[in-house]
Amino acid sequence: xxxxxxxxxxxxxxxxxxSVRSRLQDALPKIVLAPSxxxxxxxxxxxxxxxxxxxxxxxxxxxxYAITGGRAYQRLWRWTFDTDPPSSWYTxxxxxxxxxxLYILICLALGLFLAILLDQKIRGEGVxxxxxxxxxxxxxxxxxxxxxxxxxxxLGLEQTLHQWGWTSFHFDWxxxxxxxxxxxxxxxxxxxxxxxxxxxLAGLRGIDGEIMKAAQIDGATxxxxxxxxxxxxxxxxxxxxFIVLAHLAIKSYDLVVALTxxxxxxxxxxxxxxxxxxxFKRNEMAVGSASAVIMLMTIVAIIxxxxxxxxxxxxx
Amino acid sequence: MSAVATPARPSSGGMNxxxxxxxxxxxxxxxxxxxYLMPLFVMLVTSFKTMDExxxxxxxxxxxxxxxxxxxxxxxxxxxxxxxxxIKGYFWNSIKMVVPAVLISTMLGAxxxxxxxxxxxxxxxxxFGLMLFACFIPFQSVLLPMATILGSLGRFGVTxxxxxxxxxxxxxxxxxxxxxxxxxxxxxxxxxxxxxxxxFPTELVKAAQVDGASFFQIFRRIMLPNSMPIFVVTxxxxxxxxxxxxxxxxxYAGTGDAMPMTVALNNVVNTSTxxxxxxxxxxxxxxxxxxxxxVYVLAGRYFVRGLMAGAVKG
Numbered sequence: 001x002x003x004x005x006x007x008x009x010x011x012x013x014x015x016x017x018x019s020v021r022s023r024l025q026d027a028l029p030k031i032v033l034a035p036s037x038x039x040x041x042x043x044x045x046x047x048x049x050x051x052x053x054x055x056x057x058x059x060x061x062x063x064x065y066a067i068t069g070g071r072a073y074q075r076l077w078r079w080t081f082d083t084d085p086p087s088s089w090y091t092x093x094x095x096x097x098x099x100x101x102l103y104i105l106i107c108l109a110l111g112l113f114l115a116i117l118l119d120q121k122i123r124g125e126g127v128x129x130x131x132x133x134x135x136x137x138x139x140x141x142x143x144x145x146x147x148x149x150x151x152x153x154x155l156g157l158e159q160t161l162h163q164w165g166w167t168s169f170h171f172d173w174x175x176x177x178x179x180x181x182x183x184x185x186x187x188x189x190x191x192x193x194x195x196x197x198x199x200x201l202a203g204l205r206g207i208d209g210e211i212m213k214a215a216q217i218d219g220a221t222x223x224x225x226x227x228x229x230x231x232x233x234x235x236x237x238x239x240x241x242f243i244v245l246a247h248l249a250i251k252s253y254d255l256v257v258a259l260t261x262x263x264x265x266x267x268x269x270x271x272x273x274x275x276x277x278x279x280f281k282r283n284e285m286a287v288g289s290a291s292a293v294i295m296l297m298t299i300v301a302i303i304x305x306x307x308x309x310x311x312x313x314x315x316x
Numbered sequence: 317m318s319a320v321a322t323p324a325r326p327s328s329g330g331m332n333x334x335x336x337x338x339x340x341x342x343x344x345x346x347x348x349x350x351x352y353l354m355p356l357f358v359m360l361v362t363s364f365k366t367m368d369e370x371x372x373x374x375x376x377x378x379x380x381x382x383x384x385x386x387x388x389x390x391x392x393x394x395x396x397x398x399x400x401x402x403i404k405g406y407f408w409n410s411i412k413m414v415v416p417a418v419l420i421s422t423m424l425g426a427x428x429x430x431x432x433x434x435x436x437x438x439x440x441x442x443x444f445g446l447m448l449f450a451c452f453i454p455f456q457s458v459l460l461p462m463a464t465i466l467g468s469l470g471r472f473g474v475t476x477x478x479x480x481x482x483x484x485x486x487x488x489x490x491x492x493x494x495x496x497x498x499x500x501x502x503x504x505x506x507x508x509x510x511x512x513x514x515x516f517p518t519e520l521v522k523a524a525q526v527d528g529a530s531f532f533q534i535f536r537r538i539m540l541p542n543s544m545p546i547f548v549v550t551x552x553x554x555x556x557x558x559x560x561x562x563x564x565x566x567x568y569a570g571t572g573d574a575m576p577m578t579v580a581l582n583n584v585v586n587t588s589t590x591x592x593x594x595x596x597x598x599x600x601x602x603x604x605x606x607x608x609x610x611v612y613v614l615a616g617r618y619f620v621r622g623l624m625a626g627a628v629k630g
Contacts, residue, residue, distance in 0.1 A: 033432070035424075039502070044453065047458035054460065122341070131353060132352055134612055135352060137556060141562055141578045155370070202624065292454065295457065299454055
């Protein structure tokens with residue numbers, strides 16, 4: 001198809017009269033695309049370079065443009081090992097590890113599990129699917145507000161179970177600096193797992209029924225069928241879901257703010273919160289920029305190979 | 317997607333095993349439905365309770381005497397920071413920001429997708445790749461330069477204001493946010509339209525060219541009339557994303573009268589003067605959630621398609 005599209009048909013026999021016009025017509029597509037492309041180059045790539053530049057300066061409250069070397073990175077590096085008491089950066093990247101790992105793992109597992117359950121010719125699937133998926137339409141701020149209330153020890157779940165007679169029940173993670181990040185995992189999983197379910201369900205529906213039948217004729221149990229045949233066939237979905245979740249996890253910012261306000265002593269911070277606080281509130285612009293660059297590099301490492309392979313495959 | 321049932325799978329077990337299996341499956345599905353519904357349910361019932369009932373009652377119980385007062389208070393009276401005029405102003409701020417941002421970014425995406433599929437040129441894939449990657453960057457890596465630029469534009473706007481009596485929108489936080497959302501939204505809108513137009517028959521475009529139709533005529537007469545589904549998908553996707561945005565909103569309109577709904581809601585909830593009115597907070601959260609929930613209920617199918625298109629390409 002692509003070869004057809006590239007050979008444009010010139011429709012002007014009278015070149016002399018219409019040459020300017022036809023030239024313009026030829027250039028028109030590029031002229032139309034140019035503003036968007038220019039905007040992207042300046043406001044995305046230019047700004048990224050600008051941020052990288054700032055991370056090598058000594059900028060505090062205001063940007064300063066004298067290069068002073070990698071001091072911001074040295075500080076981040078030193079803070080990476082500052083565990084007693086833990087530095088904000090140490091807390092942020094440790095939280096990123098915990099949150100990223102659990103969030104991706106639980107969303108994948110739960111999404112696959114629900115998709116398989118829903119794929120068993122369930123009556124009422126049309127009602128259940130939207131219920132699992134609606135949190136994705138909410139903003140992280142709303143999700144955070146809802147779960148903040150739900151997990152509040154004095155008013156939420158703990159209080160409710162006490163009233164029902166389970167008085168020894170204790171659940172104060174949201175106020176506990178060692179556990180607050182796990183509440184972010186809970187709310188995050190609640191929000192995104194339904195979407196992952198939908199991705200897996202679409203994948204399951206795309207599997208050829210003949211393969212399943214053949215396996216069953218060979219005497220495979222349902223469990224074997226899923227383990228040996230269905231799940232391996234879902235590999236591309238796993239990859240897409242992983243990319244989506246990893247990308248969402250690294251960008252997570254709002255949820256921490258709304259759910260925990262950063263947690264006791266900033267104990268729920270992720271690198272995105274670190275960046276915002278250091279850049280806009282603590283007047284450490286260079287350090288903030290350096291942390292943004294590190295976030296970007298993490299995304300690049302995940303996304304670029306994926307996009308590259310996706311775009312390479314395109315011209316069929 | 318929903319209509320396609322999987323082919324029948326003969327069960328190896330007997331009737332009883334099968335029945336138990338079904339019960340377990342339905343039980344699990346119902347349990348998870350509860351898990352997903354619980355926070356929304358709690359939020360909704362709390363928003364209709366009096367403070368007295370909240371402090372002494374059970375979180376999960378239905379309101380004994382449902383009252384609409386928390387909603388009215390959230391809409392018209394509650395304090396956002398120091399001003400106590402409810403969240404209604406901020407709700408409209410969000411609308412004023414979302415509508416132009418969605419329309420502009422969708423229109424640009426449609427044109428870009430049209431060029432990238434039907435008027436291919438050398439390097440088109442690279443151009444598209446660069447625009448696509450822009451969707452995935454953590455916005456922290458552009459946040460500060462954009463703040464600097466918007467700041468200087470604002471100062472320039474003041475100069476214009478003094479000279480010509482109008483700032484042409486420069487320095488207006490809502491205009492700034494529209495601009496920011498268009499800039500960082502065109503990657504996705506271009507992606508949506510490109511993938512959609514890729515499957516659109518090129519022969520039609522070619523035939524129109526032979527008939528002497530111009531670039532824009534083809535777009536208006538042939539592409540647009542056939543683009544309804546992808547327009548709906550893109551508009552819904554952009555609407556949800558921009559309405560729900562918090563990072564840009566708090567960075568560029570985090571204080572003052574121009575803040576969008578998400579920032580205002582966060583301020584309402586974290587305002588710590590006097591007694592915390594949970595019912596008002598929950599009503600405010602519901603109001604913030606309603607537009608996107610409404611879109612989801614009315615056009616859920618398109619919403620899911622947008623999410624999928626943003627996730628699984630090709």
